[in-house]
Amino acid sequence: MDHAGLQDAGAAAGRASATEPLTTGAEQVSLLYRAHGMELVRIAAVMLGSRAAAEDAVHDAFCGLVRKWDRLADPRNGLAYVRSAVVNQCRSELRRRGRLERRADRTHRPLDPDSPEQAAILGEEHRDVVAALLRLPHRQREALVLRYFLDLADGEIAAAMGVSAGTVKSTTSRALAALGRQLRNSHEQPR
Amino acid sequence: MNSPDDRLRAAARSALDLFPPDGDLPPLQPPGSARHRRRRTGPAGSTRSGGTNRWRRWAAPVAAAAAVMAVIAALVVPHEIGSGASGSKPTTPPSAPPGLSQRRALDALVALSVAPATGAQYDRGGKLIWMLHAQELRVTARCVAAAGYHISEKTAPFSLAMYADNTEMPDLPRIARTHEFVPVGGAGGPINYAPGEEQAYMNCVQSTSAIYSPLLTADRTLLFNWMRTVTRVQTSREVRAALPALQACATRYGFPHNPYGSTAGPIETFGDFVAWVADNLDGAGSRGASQRVLNALERHWSSVFVTCATPIVGIWQRTLLKAQPNFLRLHARPLLQLDNLAWKYLVQRRH
Numbered sequence: 001m002d003h004a005g006l007q008d009a010g011a012a013a014g015r016a017s018a019t020e021p022l023t024t025g026a027e028q029v030s031l032l033y034r035a036h037g038m039e040l041v042r043i044a045a046v047m048l049g050s051r052a053a054a055e056d057a058v059h060d061a062f063c064g065l066v067r068k069w070d071r072l073a074d075p076r077n078g079l080a081y082v083r084s085a086v087v088n089q090c091r092s093e094l095r096r097r098g099r100l101e102r103r104a105d106r107t108h109r110p111l112d113p114d115s116p117e118q119a120a121i122l123g124e125e126h127r128d129v130v131a132a133l134l135r136l137p138h139r140q141r142e143a144l145v146l147r148y149f150l151d152l153a154d155g156e157i158a159a160a161m162g163v164s165a166g167t168v169k170s171t172t173s174r175a176l177a178a179l180g181r182q183l184r185n186s187h188e189q190p191r
Numbered sequence: 192m193n194s195p196d197d198r199l200r201a202a203a204r205s206a207l208d209l210f211p212p213d214g215d216l217p218p219l220q221p222p223g224s225a226r227h228r229r230r231r232t233g234p235a236g237s238t239r240s241g242g243t244n245r246w247r248r249w250a251a252p253v254a255a256a257a258a259v260m261a262v263i264a265a266l267v268v269p270h271e272i273g274s275g276a277s278g279s280k281p282t283t284p285p286s287a288p289p290g291l292s293q294r295r296a297l298d299a300l301v302a303l304s305v306a307p308a309t310g311a312q313y314d315r316g317g318k319l320i321w322m323l324h325a326q327e328l329r330v331t332a333r334c335v336a337a338a339g340y341h342i343s344e345k346t347a348p349f350s351l352a353m354y355a356d357n358t359e360m361p362d363l364p365r366i367a368r369t370h371e372f373v374p375v376g377g378a379g380g381p382i383n384y385a386p387g388e389e390q391a392y393m394n395c396v397q398s399t400s401a402i403y404s405p406l407l408t409a410d411r412t413l414l415f416n417w418m419r420t421v422t423r424v425q426t427s428r429e430v431r432a433a434l435p436a437l438q439a440c441a442t443r444y445g446f447p448h449n450p451y452g453s454t455a456g457p458i459e460t461f462g463d464f465v466a467w468v469a470d471n472l473d474g475a476g477s478r479g480a481s482q483r484v485l486n487a488l489e490r491h492w493s494s495v496f497v498t499c500a501t502p503i504v505g506i507w508q509r510t511l512l513k514a515q516p517n518f519l520r521l522h523a524r525p526l527l528q529l530d531n532l533a534w535k536y537l538v539q540r541r542h
Binding site: 029030033034035037038039041042045046055059062063091092126128129130133144148149151176179180183 | 194195196198199200201202203205206207209210211212213214216217219422462
């Protein structure tokens, strides 16, 4: 989905709240979930390397939105809020996983990037790029995933990541350079 | 289509096909509904049972260290019973049989590995995983040798900082002592292997992994369960109430200044604080600072980290120390299974 499409759908959810008799936050969030849930699952799946984990992260983010709905100053901010919440859910999951992976780390073996589940996320032909993405620092990965897999503008990426637009630009630039190095290394060094 | 940009765009198009906007989504279970916490996903994407509030029912505080040792000692009892001839009546041997002290040490290690309440315990518990890695490497090396190739079976000596986790389980006394915020890496550069050697190695890794995966899975399952408790404690009201003091302390040391130029927001989690300290070190490193400068920076920032983190970490560690004995009791059976696997694979088969 392109950026304009996303905006339209987000605005539609917001408009619905203003014009239709949707009485509860849960109903409005449900609408937002149906409109945007899958695209958020997509980015979470790329960040986490697991569809099940992605669905959990997105589900929890939307449930958080239900709880906070009444405190949102403008319901049209719901999509921005939940996007940010998904990013945070992914960060938490990756931190938790990082802890566990450090404990399970093997000196000689790549783990997650080459797992069968990860390969299944995007297929063999994109395995290299996804594996390289997963090796980037979290913030660099987030910037690239939000830009390329959700087609967001700098301002929206900044809002989702909780940083300034300038930081998004520099992070994305560093991330692309790092990704290029990772991809070159993966071709030159079998392990 | 070789640039990272092109490849990312291609991967994104593929993702759009796999996750179409109108694709199937699991139903949204709003908070409060019985099925809200329908499942949690584990580190490998496995489904785990839903959380419980058992941690709320923890018993009255006990002298934590002593209680842990009591639990660990209780774990040892079945081994002592098992050492009897018939097993009909538990008997306590008059003196410790050979290997018992080794077994006790392993029991303690297992407990610390799966349910560390402090950073120091977390670091010490990492030795179990180090032992597993060392044993795997030995077995893999033998397998590779049988295929006509050679890899070193030497493992780097265990060090407490080897598996350090400054975000969730910072070992503040060690950091204060060593001024080492992150362990110095010693992995060395990548090595090129001939295709045949690569294949032999990968085959051996696969077979070795199959041998030890039950042990690793058991360790990770218990640790994962314990870490859910850790997360709950670290996001509790009491810990959150300590965040303003953490931010005030960080501000005294320059927060939110960041050499990367990022705008650091308010410190809303302990992880935000860790990220700020890490950014200050990473920023210098990525700008090509000399080793001498990096050492000086690490000394400074490790002191800042310990100074500011001590109050908040103290709060959650006290709570976790109280929680730890009950967790070990509640998980006594899987803990014992893990203990037996560790004994079998890491001690008995080593010789």
